[in-house]
Amino acid sequence: MTRRPGQRKQLVLKLSLSLASEEVQVLFELCFGDQLVGRLAASPKSVHVPLSFEELRNADRNPPHYSLPDYVASPIESVVRRMLEKNEPLWLQIGNPCGYLPVVPWERMLQPCLGVPVMRMSNQDIQPAVPGSSLQIVICVSLPSAPKETSNEAIIRRVVCQIPPGLAQNVDVHLFADRKTQSALSRLRNALPADYKITIHDPAAAPSYTEAYTPQPESSTTEEANPWLIWMLHALQGRSIDVVHFLCHGNLSQNKGRLALGPAPLRDVQADWARLVDAQNLSIFLNRLGAWSLTLSSPPGNIAPSGLRLLADQVSRMRPGPILVHDMIADLDDDAIKACYLFLYARKPGLLPKSAAVSLQCHPLQLIRQTASIASQQLLKNFTLAGTLGRALSGAQKSHAWVTGSQRSLEQVAATLGEASANEVSQAIASGTENALRFTAELLAKAASGYGKDVL
Numbered sequence: 001m002t003r004r005p006g007q008r009k010q011l012v013l014k015l016s017l018s019l020a021s022e023e024v025q026v027l028f029e030l031c032f033g034d035q036l037v038g039r040l041a042a043s044p045k046s047v048h049v050p051l052s053f054e055e056l057r058n059a060d061r062n063p064p065h066y067s068l069p070d071y072v073a074s075p076i077e078s079v080v081r082r083m084l085e086k087n088e089p090l091w092l093q094i095g096n097p098c099g100y101l102p103v104v105p106w107e108r109m110l111q112p113c114l115g116v117p118v119m120r121m122s123n124q125d126i127q128p129a130v131p132g133s134s135l136q137i138v139i140c141v142s143l144p145s146a147p148k149e150t151s152n153e154a155i156i157r158r159v160v161c162q163i164p165p166g167l168a169q170n171v172d173v174h175l176f177a178d179r180k181t182q183s184a185l186s187r188l189r190n191a192l193p194a195d196y197k198i199t200i201h202d203p204a205a206a207p208s209y210t211e212a213y214t215p216q217p218e219s220s221t222t223e224e225a226n227p228w229l230i231w232m233l234h235a236l237q238g239r240s241i242d243v244v245h246f247l248c249h250g251n252l253s254q255n256k257g258r259l260a261l262g263p264a265p266l267r268d269v270q271a272d273w274a275r276l277v278d279a280q281n282l283s284i285f286l287n288r289l290g291a292w293s294l295t296l297s298s299p300p301g302n303i304a305p306s307g308l309r310l311l312a313d314q315v316s317r318m319r320p321g322p323i324l325v326h327d328m329i330a331d332l333d334d335d336a337i338k339a340c341y342l343f344l345y346a347r348k349p350g351l352l353p354k355s356a357a358v359s360l361q362c363h364p365l366q367l368i369r370q371t372a373s374i375a376s377q378q379l380l381k382n383f384t385l386a387g388t389l390g391r392a393l394s395g396a397q398k399s400h401a402w403v404t405g406s407q408r409s410l411e412q413v414a415a416t417l418g419e420a421s422a423n424e425v426s427q428a429i430a431s432g433t434e435n436a437l438r439f440t441a442e443l444l445a446k447a448a449s450g451y452g453k454d455v456l
Helices: 053-061 070-083 106-114 152-160 179-191 227-236 279-289 305-316 336-345 364-368 374-383 386-393 401-414 424-454
Strands: 011-018 025-032 035-042 090-094 118-121 134-142 170-176 198-201 243-252 257-260 293-298 323-327 358-362
Touching: 011 070, 025 070, 035 070, 053 243, 053 305, 070 106, 090 106, 106 118, 106 358, 134 152, 134 227, 152 179, 152 243, 170 227, 179 198, 198 227, 227 279, 243 279, 243 305, 257 305, 279 305, 279 401, 293 305, 293 336, 305 323, 305 358, 323 336, 336 358, 374 401, 374 424
Parallel strands: 011 090, 090 118, 118 358, 134 170, 134 243, 170 198, 243 293, 293 323
Antiparallel strands: 011 025, 025 035, 243 257, 323 358
């Protein structure tokens, strides 16, 4: 049974909640392509699935020993050994109703007993247009006082030192952190090999909120509320970014996961103002930078790791592109980030990561760096800038952030076109969306071409 990795026939473990009986059950369905090869159910408690917000918060306060009962693990392991070849992944797909299923670290329960890569299936069928030989990475660090057994400098070093040099022909890393962390960042930069091109952005040189804030026509009243996001947008000066990596605590509300950032880095802003970032805020921020990938590292002592996992799932339902959640406590060998970066961003795809410390969500065609299925490629060609500016978007020279940012916004809307149902109302809405996208893409392409090489 030899298959090329790019074929769409995958072994998928579909997870959902079954509400058919009086007691809620977690349903496990193993599918190979369209063929159902196994189904079983388990009680939520036995597989550590919280059913209420209070249970979810308790899991953060007192993390359980995540493991699957034998009656669940053994049948899955049997199918995996029978149907997967060496280094082929098991894909996780979380269906509806899902409740808090996306928040559970399934990789931590499955990977050790299966011994194969465990990946989460992207919620979008569109792959973003990505550059060929240049990689721009932003790392935002915002940490309170570290646990007694470690230090913030050690935590930052554990993350940054895992980013391998030589991922692309040109790699630039932009570090953002609060004032008290600046000396640690300088020591870290001086200790790293010359291959690392690191720019440290000092909040001491940051402008006031009023000077940095530039309203956008599409912005909601709360989109620009976070001074950290404003600072980064201002400091990068229109530079197009590929990867945004946050190293910070999470925050959890009843139905939202959020980043919990520290005191505001900008002048003339109350220190405690607007410290939380939800999925909508983050998605707009990523689009404005032109970023196509997101990483969230959960540090030791994180008060709400579930908040980061829920945030990642919510962002994934809004926009295409790989999303990685990294658990530093579970990353005992300090190599999980390195493996994921090599797989996602190196010029030639690295091996699939096998670490139980990461939750990596991406499109199956990421394995061979194919942009998308034929149908999805047609969507990108017809309704985004990829049709007219494809070479510029994927070339060695970085386009301006407003060009790649416009592409991300168009991709986000284009991804919804494949979801339309067959009824007349849905088809009419889809048709209107197509016309609007086509018109917008043509307008933006003309504007970008008018600016010439300075933008493209």
